[in-house]
Amino acid sequence: MAGLVVSGTQVSYIGQDCREIPEHLGRDCGHFAKRLDLSFNLLRSLEGLSAFGSLEELILDNNLLGNDLVLPGLPRLHTLTLNKNQITDLECLLDHLAEVTPALEYLSLLGNVACPNELVSLEKDEEDYKRYRCFVLHKLPNLKFLDARKVTRQEREEALLRGSFMKVVKPKASSDRVTASPENHYTPLPAASRDLTHHRGVLGKCRYVYYGKNSEGNRFIRDDQL
Numbered sequence: 001m002a003g004l005v006v007s008g009t010q011v012s013y014i015g016q017d018c019r020e021i022p023e024h025l026g027r028d029c030g031h032f033a034k035r036l037d038l039s040f041n042l043l044r045s046l047e048g049l050s051a052f053g054s055l056e057e058l059i060l061d062n063n064l065l066g067n068d069l070v071l072p073g074l075p076r077l078h079t080l081t082l083n084k085n086q087i088t089d090l091e092c093l094l095d096h097l098a099e100v101t102p103a104l105e106y107l108s109l110l111g112n113v114a115c116p117n118e119l120v121s122l123e124k125d126e127e128d129y130k131r132y133r134c135f136v137l138h139k140l141p142n143l144k145f146l147d148a149r150k151v152t153r154q155e156r157e158e159a160l161l162r163g164s165f166m167k168v169v170k171p172k173a174s175s176d177r178v179t180a181s182p183e184n185h186y187t188p189l190p191a192a193s194r195d196l197t198h199h200r201g202v203l204g205k206c207r208y209v210y211y212g213k214n215s216e217g218n219r220f221i222r223d224d225q226l
Contacts, residue, residue: 009034017042026051034076038063046071060085067092077101084111090132094139106145107136115147134159 004025005012011033013025018041029036030051036058043063050072057079065085080101087093093114097104109115116128133146137159143151 004029010037011035012037013041014038015040019043020045021048023048035059069093069096071096071100073100075101076103078103079106080104081106081108082112083108087112087114090114090135091139094136098140103142104140105143107140107143108145108147110147134162 003013003016005014006029009032011025011029013022014037018038020043021038026048030053032054033052034054034056036052036055039059039061041063043060043065046060046065046069049058053072053074054076055074056076058074058077059081061081061083063085065082066087067089069082069085069087080097087109090109093109097107110117116132133149133151133155136146137143137151137155141156141159145151
């Protein structure tokens, strides 16, 4: 089969633009494959992965997998990479992985919105990434590697103490938010000056008096102060 590479228990089907796992792939290789690489495809679903019940490593980088990602039970899986997909809901993913991949030790989520670093947004910084790691380790305490870094003892201790508080909550859009209409844009100018066809000068009064105590000189003086 074109694009299929098999080496012992390692199976690769990379860059074939497939939108789903080919049925024949599971039929021919599922019973012996321990490592499966499906990188650089167009996968939105992992239906058919249940044929690979003995998997220990699963590479799914550069696909179109999102928050509806569903993995079958993979009790032997210790390595999972989901780099550069479309995952945004971190907690949902971690809860699912805790249920179906109990032996997981290596996880990589780089390039997803759920993994806050400069790969996905220049607004994110190292502190955002540290909080993310703390929350992931709270949910998956058996991890030894997360993304490109080894999990440290200090991170484990931090996750144990504070991990549950590191969840990032997105603010919900309020239905009570007041939206300014184009006709009611705020302006500090007197009403008479807002008409673009009205070119006469407009005099406005202010109740505040500027005394210029810290200025270069009293540039603004009322008539009754002369």
